[in-house]
Amino acid sequence: MLVTQEFTVKVNDETVLDNINLDFGPGIHIIMGPNGVGKSTFAHAIMGNPKYQTEGAVEFFGKDLLAMETWERSRAGLFMSFQQPTPISGLSNFQFIKQATYSHTEKQNISALLKNFKEHANNLHLEDEWDKKQLNVEASGGEKKKNELIQMLMLNPRCAILDEPDSGLDVDALQSLTEVIEDFARDDKIVIIVSHYENLIKRLNVDTVTVLGKDKTVRGDVTLAYKVLEEGFKNVE
Amino acid sequence: MTDLNNLQQNKYTAGFETITDSESFEPGLTEEVVKRLSAIKNEPEWITEFRLKAFKHLQTITEPTWANVNYNPIDYQALSYYSAPKYRNKEDIPQEILDTFEKLGVPLHERDALLGIEDQNKIPTVAVDAVFDSVSIATTFQAELKKQGIIFCSISEAIQEHPELVKEYLGSVIPAKDNYFACLNSAVFTDGTFCYIPKGVKCPMELNTYFRINARNTGQFERTLIIADADSYVSYLEGCTAPAYDENTLHAAVVELVTHDRAEIKYSTVQNWYPGDENGVGGVLNFVTKRGLCKGESSKISWTQVETGSAVTWKYPSCILRGDNSVGEFYSVAVTKGKQMADTGTKMLHVGKNTKSTIISKGISFGDSSNTYRGQVRIGKTATNSRNYTQCDSLMLDNSKALTIPVVSQYNNSSIVEHEASAGKLSEEALFYLQSRGLDEENAVNCVVNGFCKDVFQKLPLEFAAEANKLLSVTLEGAVG
Numbered sequence: 001m002l003v004t005q006e007f008t009v010k011v012n013d014e015t016v017l018d019n020i021n022l023d024f025g026p027g028i029h030i031i032m033g034p035n036g037v038g039k040s041t042f043a044h045a046i047m048g049n050p051k052y053q054t055e056g057a058v059e060f061f062g063k064d065l066l067a068m069e070t071w072e073r074s075r076a077g078l079f080m081s082f083q084q085p086t087p088i089s090g091l092s093n094f095q096f097i098k099q100a101t102y103s104h105t106e107k108q109n110i111s112a113l114l115k116n117f118k119e120h121a122n123n124l125h126l127e128d129e130w131d132k133k134q135l136n137v138e139a140s141g142g143e144k145k146k147n148e149l150i151q152m153l154m155l156n157p158r159c160a161i162l163d164e165p166d167s168g169l170d171v172d173a174l175q176s177l178t179e180v181i182e183d184f185a186r187d188d189k190i191v192i193i194v195s196h197y198e199n200l201i202k203r204l205n206v207d208t209v210t211v212l213g214k215d216k217t218v219r220g221d222v223t224l225a226y227k228v229l230e231e232g233f234k235n236v237e
Numbered sequence: 238m239t240d241l242n243n244l245q246q247n248k249y250t251a252g253f254e255t256i257t258d259s260e261s262f263e264p265g266l267t268e269e270v271v272k273r274l275s276a277i278k279n280e281p282e283w284i285t286e287f288r289l290k291a292f293k294h295l296q297t298i299t300e301p302t303w304a305n306v307n308y309n310p311i312d313y314q315a316l317s318y319y320s321a322p323k324y325r326n327k328e329d330i331p332q333e334i335l336d337t338f339e340k341l342g343v344p345l346h347e348r349d350a351l352l353g354i355e356d357q358n359k360i361p362t363v364a365v366d367a368v369f370d371s372v373s374i375a376t377t378f379q380a381e382l383k384k385q386g387i388i389f390c391s392i393s394e395a396i397q398e399h400p401e402l403v404k405e406y407l408g409s410v411i412p413a414k415d416n417y418f419a420c421l422n423s424a425v426f427t428d429g430t431f432c433y434i435p436k437g438v439k440c441p442m443e444l445n446t447y448f449r450i451n452a453r454n455t456g457q458f459e460r461t462l463i464i465a466d467a468d469s470y471v472s473y474l475e476g477c478t479a480p481a482y483d484e485n486t487l488h489a490a491v492v493e494l495v496t497h498d499r500a501e502i503k504y505s506t507v508q509n510w511y512p513g514d515e516n517g518v519g520g521v522l523n524f525v526t527k528r529g530l531c532k533g534e535s536s537k538i539s540w541t542q543v544e545t546g547s548a549v550t551w552k553y554p555s556c557i558l559r560g561d562n563s564v565g566e567f568y569s570v571a572v573t574k575g576k577q578m579a580d581t582g583t584k585m586l587h588v589g590k591n592t593k594s595t596i597i598s599k600g601i602s603f604g605d606s607s608n609t610y611r612g613q614v615r616i617g618k619t620a621t622n623s624r625n626y627t628q629c630d631s632l633m634l635d636n637s638k639a640l641t642i643p644v645v646s647q648y649n650n651s652s653i654v655e656h657e658a659s660a661g662k663l664s665e666e667a668l669f670y671l672q673s674r675g676l677d678e679e680n681a682v683n684c685v686v687n688g689f690c691k692d693v694f695q696k697l698p699l700e701f702a703a704e705a706n707k708l709l710s711v712t713l714e715g716a717v718g
Contacts, residue, residue: 071673071677079674080673082670088671088684091685091688100674100676103674103680104675
């Protein structure tokens with residue numbers, strides 16, 4: 001379970017998210033909201049981006065998440081896929097995943113790890129030498145998004161927050177994405193998706209929909225998402 | 238009798254002092270000292286003359302002040318110009334000195350280097366010349382190399398055994414009058430390495446010199462001379478460390494390289510002299526003149542350096558591209574932290590036709606350090622159809638300063654000069670991204686910095702690249718947080 005209580009997020013003393021009380025259990029959850037309302041901020045603040053100051057409490061499987069460093073949150077089973085994954089030149093995708101998995105668990109057999117990585121890359125139709133490519137350098141928007149998914153699958157977190165995982169994806173890639181998410185969620189995982197694309201939402205078995213608003217937060221089932229998609233955010237009461 | 242004080246708190250693992258009986262000169266620099274030095278080394282008169290001429294010139298010049306570094310004035314009279322451990326012959330090297338090199342991971346016995354090599358006919362990968370303060374302690378695989386006509390020995394030995402070669406090349410690339418520190422070195426150089434690769438020979442192993450400063454208040458003035466005759470090839474590695482003393486230690490080396498027609502020298506350095514403590518007390522003053530002459534056509538000299546140590550670095554490994562179609566390369570990673578100051582770079586002087594040079598410099602600075610790249614590319618009138626490509630990148634953290642001073646002068650119209658530069662702070666965003674996958678801060682910084690240096694590390698010989706990587710992580714350990 002991921003539970004936020006009176007969760008407030010500020011950037012340079014300016015409040016972006018005010019007093020958010022939400023809980024997420026196993027299943028697929030959608031977060032929507034008008035531009036600039038702080039959806040990405042929510043994801044980053046949960047992950048511990050030092051740019052944000054947080055107040056209130058966030059509980060993650062009984063742990064006090066806000067007291068933990070970012071890497072501790074990751075090691076505790078939290079994952080976030082970035083809307084714009086950061087390029088790191090000179091660091092290959094596989095070197096990175098190796099470092100990341102080693103930081104989570106005991107050192108694993110490297111060839112098994114590589115085999116696993118290549119399988120995921122292959123399933124997502126990434127090019128053959130994907131493991132050798134530099135992390136998020138010279139990759140298309142869609143490739144970067146797929147690479148985030150590989151990282152999620154390799155690290156196998158208990159809870160994944162996906163910040164607009166569908167932007168920049170073509171129809172085929174969107175299909176792969178939904179399959180990956182459905183498959184992943186089946187295993188009692190918490191998946192929180194920041195998105196406002198009908199194409200993604202309608203393909204998933206959504207458990208809850210949360211609309212972040214300037215003044216208040218509304219929670220509902222998937223019909224709330226369709227209402228927003230048809231009528232806009234204004235009519236969500 | 239060995240005192241191996243590991244200075245853990247400083248993260249500088251090579252900072253221990255070795256207690257050994259040694260013979261040292263009293264501090265002071267006079268004509269008498271120069272003569273005595275030459276006499277103790279039993280040198281022929283022409284070397285004594287070479288020294289005395291340099292000493293005489295030294296009296297008329299002063300230290301350069303243009304570099305972007307600060308240090309307390311050096312009292313040359315307070316330094317000792319010779320310190321050698323006492324032993325009778327090479328079979329009688331004191332145990333504590335052997336232990337020192339073993340601790341530093343330098344294989345002094347051929348059998349050590351051969352350990353793990355099962356195939357009797359397989360040639361070991363590295364031959365070593367180990368220099369301890371003012372003298373060369375041991376040089377391995379000389380006999381093996383001699384079979385192919387390769388000379389690999391200390392410069393002192395070369396002066397005795399191969400005077401004709403030393404006479405021809407010593408000071409031919411860096412004349413004694415070149416600059417203050419080169420002049421000082423020419424007067425008081427003690428030991429260093431001499432290599433000669435004969436015509437058509439590809440040296441079958443890496444030649445490695447390991448310089449260790451041990452004595453206090455002693456300057457180290459090593460002299461290295463490498464000659465690659467026509468159609469030959471050699472890869473040479475240089476490593477250096479020093480104890481962690483409160484006083485500054487002066488290191489003023491001269492390295493000269495000469496390549497004849499179609500010959501190639503690949504010269505790699507991992508410099509890890511003691512950088513001083515976090516308050517800037519102590520550390521090595523590293524004032525080094527390194528220059529290669531591509532004398533023959535289509536010859537090549539490649540400098541690769543990884544600089545993590547020294548309190549102050551003043552060093553510009555350069556190439557004179559005299560032969561037509563000759564190639565000069567400079568690949569550098571310079572890391573400074575704490576109060577370290579580095580002013581380093583290269584000179585590429587194009588003289589021959591169709592000459593090519595490449596410069597890739599990566600400066601990384603942490604803490605209050607300053608890191609300057611200073612480069613000069615000169616494409617002369619005769620150097621038609623020549624090319625230079627320069628790339629200078631700097632990565633900064635904390636209050637550190639990075640400065641890039643490239644000077645380009647071109648005296649013909651048929652040549653092309655390209656320059657790219659970037660300067661950036663280590664991005665918080667990149668660190669957050671890496672940490673969100675479970676890497677702790679140190680590991681995240683390591684990943685970014687290693688990636689940043691990758692172009693240069695790829696140029697290092699394999700074993701050296703691993704060492705450079707390790708050294709870099711150790712250096713970063715103290716730097717972050």
